[in-house]
Amino acid sequence: MLGFNGTCPGPEIRQRQNDILRARVENGLEDGTLVHWHGIRLPNAMDGVNVLTQDVIIPNEGYEYRFPVSGSRCRNLLVSLPLPFLRTGRPRTVRPLIVEEPAPPDVDQDITAILFDIRLDDTGQFDMEFDRADFITAGRLGNLMTTFLSSEQARLGDHIRLRLINPTPDRIFEIRIDGLTGFCVAYDGMPLPELVSLGNLKLAPAQRIDIIADVTGDVILRETVPSGGEELGGIMLNGQRQIRSAPIAPLPANLVPAPGEITQTADLFMQGGAGDGAHGGFGGWAFNDVSGLPNKPLISARRDEAVQVRMVNDTAFPHGIHLHGHHFWETDQNGARTHLRDTTLVAPGETMTIVCVLDNPGAWMLHCHMLSHQADGMATWMQVS
Numbered sequence: 001m002l003g004f005n006g007t008c009p010g011p012e013i014r015q016r017q018n019d020i021l022r023a024r025v026e027n028g029l030e031d032g033t034l035v036h037w038h039g040i041r042l043p044n045a046m047d048g049v050n051v052l053t054q055d056v057i058i059p060n061e062g063y064e065y066r067f068p069v070s071g072s073r074c075r076n077l078l079v080s081l082p083l084p085f086l087r088t089g090r091p092r093t094v095r096p097l098i099v100e101e102p103a104p105p106d107v108d109q110d111i112t113a114i115l116f117d118i119r120l121d122d123t124g125q126f127d128m129e130f131d132r133a134d135f136i137t138a139g140r141l142g143n144l145m146t147t148f149l150s151s152e153q154a155r156l157g158d159h160i161r162l163r164l165i166n167p168t169p170d171r172i173f174e175i176r177i178d179g180l181t182g183f184c185v186a187y188d189g190m191p192l193p194e195l196v197s198l199g200n201l202k203l204a205p206a207q208r209i210d211i212i213a214d215v216t217g218d219v220i221l222r223e224t225v226p227s228g229g230e231e232l233g234g235i236m237l238n239g240q241r242q243i244r245s246a247p248i249a250p251l252p253a254n255l256v257p258a259p260g261e262i263t264q265t266a267d268l269f270m271q272g273g274a275g276d277g278a279h280g281g282f283g284g285w286a287f288n289d290v291s292g293l294p295n296k297p298l299i300s301a302r303r304d305e306a307v308q309v310r311m312v313n314d315t316a317f318p319h320g321i322h323l324h325g326h327h328f329w330e331t332d333q334n335g336a337r338t339h340l341r342d343t344t345l346v347a348p349g350e351t352m353t354i355v356c357v358l359d360n361p362g363a364w365m366l367h368c369h370m371l372s373h374q375a376d377g378m379a380t381w382m383q384v385s
């Protein structure tokens with residue numbers, strides 16, 4: 001397997017909002033690699049995307065990433081992903097990067113929960129087999145699911161923050177959490193203006209959910225679909241504290257510019273997959289009849305333009321579409337803006353229109369975050385000048 005600093009997932013990085021993050025990457029792999037700082041609003045040159053922003057770091061060479069995290073704009077809970085990956089069947093690896101608020105909410109424990117999905121062979125080793133069929137269906141799903149929790153003990157009555165991250169290549173997690181009474185307070189690092197109840201939770205690859213809740217029993221994460229309750233990990237009770245009655249409040253909002261008049265609209269037709277015909281380009285998946293990064297961007301915008309992308313999923317599989325360097329609004333059927341996210345899950349047959357203020361200059365990837373689909377061509381980009 002690949003790892004950061006000897007482990008997978010790698011050790012957590014914690015930064016305060018507005019701090020400068022400096023990360024010296026030494027490539028000890030046999031292949032070129034990069035680090036992408038998913039969900040962080042950063043200068044384009046630091047985005048870690050081969051072709052668009054940076055050449056790969058070759059074996060035995062290093063590179064220093066350096067950027068502020070990130071004005072008052074970004075409070076993202078996120079993962080970093082070395083590329084390239086997958087065409088060889090090898091996974092990329094991840095580590096959490098937690099960006100703390102200047103005045104974080106008062107909790108007894110701040111726990112990171114990394115959902116994990118891996119395919120092992122019959123000897124228990126990482127399965128290196130490359131199966132073409134995975135890439136043109138739901139992706140390279142594993143046969144072992146678990147959760148890496150930064151703490152596995154809590155007291156009855158503890159007031160905790162739980163940061164759920166789905167850094168898996170292709171697995172959509174549908175889960176519920178027993179033993180917690182509380183609310184979702186942020187999606188993809190963006191505070192929710194209103195608290196959302198803790199029911200069934202769904203996380204596409206690369207999505208994150210922040211929860212603030214009281215511990216009312218053993219905290220067990222369970223898969224709801226498809227298994228109907230398989231245990232993914234837990235936080236066990238080891239005592240009791242006096243239950244406090246402090247209400248849970250929404251986190252203070254991040255400063256994201258509200259969109260003015262929409263100046264450009266683009267359609268993004270998702271195509272390909274098993275059973276579909278061929279499309280232009282190299283792979284089994286395509287956007288707008290091009291598989292792989294097109295020469296021209298989907299949208300070329302001047303800085304601060306508000307744009308809209310209508311994403312049409314005519315394929316037989318769900319896709320989690322991610323835009324780099326920005327967050328965007330999902331919209332409902334009436335066109336009203338709903339949640340700010342950086343990755344949106346679009347079900348088969350569904351159309352999702354997103355609205356985004358393109359206020360970060362550079363060339364930014366827009367791609368399916370099912371990494372098997374991305375590796376097989378489901379990627380485009382936006383140019384902001």
Ligand SMILES: [Cu+2]
Nearest residue numbers: 319368370373
């Ligand atoms: Cu996809």
